[in-house]
Amino acid sequence: MFSFSEHNGCLIFTARVVPRASKSEIVGEHNGALKIRLASPPVNGAANAELIHILAKAFDIPNRSIEIISGQTSKTKQVRLENVTSERLLMLVKTSR
Numbered sequence: 001m002f003s004f005s006e007h008n009g010c011l012i013f014t015a016r017v018v019p020r021a022s023k024s025e026i027v028g029e030h031n032g033a034l035k036i037r038l039a040s041p042p043v044n045g046a047a048n049a050e051l052i053h054i055l056a057k058a059f060d061i062p063n064r065s066i067e068i069i070s071g072q073t074s075k076t077k078q079v080r081l082e083n084v085t086s087e088r089l090l091m092l093v094k095t096s097r
Contacts (some may be wrong), residue, residue, distance in 0.1 A: 002029040029097035
């Protein structure tokens with residue numbers, strides 16, 4: 001079951017990233033988190049920057065509307081999105097592989 005919370009117009013959820021993948025893509029739900037493959041390595045913030053870029057593109061929001069609030073050096077991260085509805089997030093989870 002995918003878990004998330006909404007607070008003051010922001011959506012907060014857990015993302016599970018897989019760095020050094022063959023291509024960057026949102027895979028779907030895995031153990032309550034949004035699983036995302038990233039082509040970038042986890043070096044000098046490259047994977048975090050790519051995560052923000054992938055989410056911005058998927059939700060059609062600017063990069064500045066996305067914040068990694070915890071887990072900057074971990075594969076499991078808490079992410080906050082501004083101006084995104086839970087319906088859009090759930091739709092993305094359903095349509096991903």
